[in-house]
Amino acid sequence: MGKQSKGKCRFCGKEYTKASMMKHVSSCLECIKELEQNENEKTCGYFGLVITGKHDKSYWLITEFREDATLKDVDQFLRDIWLECCGHLSSFEILGITYDRDPDPFDDWGHPVKSMNCKLKSVIKKGMTFEYEYDFGSSTDLVISVFGYRGGKWKKDRFTILSRNNPISYICDECGEKPATAVCAQCIYEGMGMLCDDCQKDHECGEELLLPVCNSPRVGVCGYEGSLKYPD
Ligand SMILES: [Zn+2]
Ligand SMILES: [Zn+2]
Ligand SMILES: [Zn+2]
Ligand SMILES: [Zn+2]
Structure with missing residues (x-):
């Protein structure tokens, strides 16, 4: 299948490939207006996350997560939109550390394991790429890149889907x-x-x-x- 799958901008409806959409979402005036639409004066930082199938890159999601959302929030979102079949285990792998839902402090190999219950801002920053695995048997592997960071008004929603690939x-x-x-x-x-x-x-x-x-x-x-x- 074509690796250049397109998706629509959730706010203005324009269609782009993943790479163009990553640029578009930070410049689309409609998007920014929507995202900033609330009376709240409190401010907050947001990470732009692009999530891609590791083995089939035609599947992708472009999202924005509040910096105080947790890895567990990202895990739950991925289960809800792409993955959940029968409650399998999952984990993130970030800079040599595994983040589990329910961790043993060390796995059988003495490899450090932490809890997913940690805020994004304490474990990721712009420019980083890390991996995620759902179901350690028939696994689905994803690659997550932090392509952006912006300050803005605080929003109730911990994340926003900016775009996803059209059905293939x-x-x-x-x-x-x-x-x-x-x-x-x-x-x-x-x-x-x-x-x-x-x-x-x-x-x-x-x-x-x-x-x-x-x-x-x-x-x-x-x-x-x-x-x-x-x-x-
Ligand atoms: Zn747009
Ligand atoms: Zn299953
Ligand atoms: Zn068959
Ligand atoms: Zn047939």
Whole structure:
């Protein structure tokens, strides 16, 4: 699939690729007006975070998080929009330290492990890139880059989604013609899991292995069926 997937700016609606959108969100006047729209005089810092599928870069999210939000807030957001299937473990890896939801102070290898319950401003800064993993078995790996930092008025929302890739359309792997509407959780491992309506009917693995096609790097993995909170 094309790595140059586009997405829409949440505020002005213009469409760009990920790299152009990262520039756009800091200059889009509409965006800034929206983000600053409140009476609050309290100020706060915000990190611009771009989150990308490690193995499929056509999936991306451009977000802004309040600097006093925690890694746990980021984890919860990623679960809600892209990942949650059956409550698997997850962790961040930042400058050689692992951040878990419920940490043992050291893992089996003597590697330092801390809690995700820490504020972003105490662990990240602009220009940094770090990694995230959901489900240590059938894992989904993400790369997170801190592409921006700005001061602004305090907002109640701990984060704002500025843009995400448009849903990606796949062609059926069996007939090579029609658009895929389901994915076989077995065949996906051989890169043959995308199926159109017709080819699903007599697919050899059976219907119980079919999952919906959804806008997430976890499409077709474990029991992932897409996000209820942030549909496409
Ligand atoms: Zn815009
Ligand atoms: Zn699962
Ligand atoms: Zn087909
Ligand atoms: Zn199959």
